[in-house]
Ligand SMILES: Nc1ncnc2c1ncn2[C@@H]1O[C@H](COP(=O)(O)OP(=O)(O)O)[C@@H](O)[C@H]1O
């Protein structure tokens with residue numbers, strides 16, 4: 001399995017933090033990782049590049065007139081008059097995180113996001129308007145499958161071991177493109193009422209999308225697998241999650257990772273600012289090193305579940 005979408009309907013559950021740290025740990029272990037930021041909030045992008053660089057060099061807020069983000073790719077795909085950039089040309093050069101990785105072939109590449117990605121949904125929805133009833137299914141498959149056809153080919157050519165797509169907290173057309181392009185789905189969640197409430201709904205929406213997309217004709221059908229829920233921001237007391245959280249960690253009908261990430265506001269709050277995910281900081285203090293070991297075991301479990309060799 002190569003392409004995995006990271007998604008939850010709820011924002012603020014630690015999705016981006018988990019994506020950045022999982023990528024960093026996998027790269028540390030020698031994997032070639034591609035990160036694709038598909039959330040208009042751009043938090044994954046800001047975990048690796050500075051806002052100044054993003055604005056001035058990548059055109060991420062639309063003020064420079066040039067755009068080197070995933071939005072330019074969607075714009076090109078949706079508009080015959082615009083050129084569609086190669087996905088590989090959107091990779092941000094010289095990420096600072098490379099300095100923290102050993103010389104073992106592992107790497108992190110990032111395709112950044114743009115504030116205006118939110119509007120891409122409207123343009124793509126336009127491609128679905130006015131389609132005659134008999135052609136709706138075919139047109140839906142075309143619009144939801146835009147990324148799939150290009151990303152799969154690019155990932156094979158560029159020989160990535162794993163691609164992680166940080167999805168927005170919704171189920172719009174951009175998110176559907178991510179899921180249709182994916183072999184697997186990873187669901188980070190905080191063990192509280194609102195963060196777990198949406199999981200059932202997410203799984204149902206995913207099921208409907210797969211049904212809507214597949215024609216049953218075989219080779220073009222998709223079968224993305226739900227890898228499971230990873231609980232984040234766990235509050236540990238007496239060596240285990242506090243009671244109030246444990247109650248929300250008993251999920252039925254969905255697989256739950258045994259690895260969990262505990263809460264630590266101090267180290268997670270500042271890490272994105274220096275462009276190096278927490279797991280690569282080499283913390284020695286016991287409270288910090290337990291977070292590092294949690295991310296390490298998450299990476300091992302993730303590789304087993306996703307079939308990454
Ligand atoms: N394990 C954690 N402990 C404490 N704070 C965390 C943890 N994971 C994430 N955070 C913080 O929570 C906020 C939301 O995290 P983020 O990863 O951006 O969530 P999402 O992508 O789901 O919106 C950020 O300020 C982040 O620093």
Ligand SMILES: [Mg+2]
Nearest residue numbers: 015016039043
């Ligand atoms: Mg996020």
